[in-house]
Amino acid sequence: MNFVHTLEHHLLDHVYSRFAVGALSLPFSKHLLMMWLSAGAAVLILVLAGQMAQRGKRNRFVYFIESLTVFVRDEIVIPNIGEEGRPYLPYFLTIFFFILFMNLIGMVPGSATATGNISVTASLALCTLFVINVAGMRAHGVAGYVKSLVPHGMPVWLLPLMYPIELLGMLTKSFALSIRLFANMIAGHIVIFAFLALIFLFGKLWVAPMSVAAALGINLLELFVAFLQAYIFTLLSAIFVGSAIHSH
């Protein structure tokens, strides 16, 4: 049994077909399918909750969605950005639920984790990078924002050094965002795979119950991580946007 091959089969994307748009070749792949499934589920569930809330209907489902919304608003966005963060709430709420749905759908057997793909997480991090800059420019104006990138009161001769450092720092933050989500989502899968692979490595029956029990434990941990990573990605995005708005 070729373990590397099997692991790659589970972690990597499977491109079903490609079609070219100009110079670009857009793939239709398993991860894309999972992403769309997640987006579709998010639209279905959240729009339903929104319509019910609008009609003043209250039940456990609406309360559940509302409590998550309040959590993102009162624990993530407002503490890190302040009241100026309210216009950006839809962004943070969407990225929170989008990542959460992708993480959760990735746990269904036979599916794949779209957030375990570096292209997906990098794109989301780029969106956050975009929002950081837009928020900074809206708060300070373009010139004010460019000036606010380096600390106030910096000697002029240091500026040629500081600007590349600060820009690099901003890119690094986004890069770290994408790697953190990607690695966390993939790590659990690798550990589960390793536990189950032990059965085949040893080739003994008594290994199976222990491996399955350990894999089940990791699976539960992954369920927690699915929520945790959605929270962390949103929290760090909010912190970066907050520091762009409240830079000195």
Added chain:
Amino acid sequence: MDKLLHPEIGLMIWTVVTFAGLAFILARFAWKPILAALDSREDSIRQNIRSAEESRKAAADLRQEYETRLAGVEAKTRELLAQAETQARSLKDDLVRAAHSENAKLLEETRKKLGEEERRLARDLRAEMAQMSLHATEKMLRRGLDKPFQDRLVQEALGDFEKWTADKK
């Protein structure tokens, strides 16, 4: 395994487009109504708390007012009672004093009347006595006494009587 870290531009474009579309749809049809419902509920809760606070304050004010008024009424009552007591005491004193003086006057008058009566009785008695002793003496003697002797007898009897009354007194 190297392919794990190779970003695929096509998928990145898909991701951004999907995310943008999702954000657009959710912002319009999910977040706007949910956040509005939350805000309106929070507003109504805040308003309820404020109105509860207000009515509590109003009740406290009312209680304060009643307490003040009650204290005023109590003080007034005490004052009235004290006033009534003072009045009653002075009235009693006046009555007692008037009764005393009336009494004394009555006593004095009685005493005066009694004295007068006594004197008049004494006088009448004296005259009666003189007359009676005169008659008695006359009858006893039967014979005519000369006038000077008669007078002397009368004087003697009168003197005796005076002495007797003086002794009696």
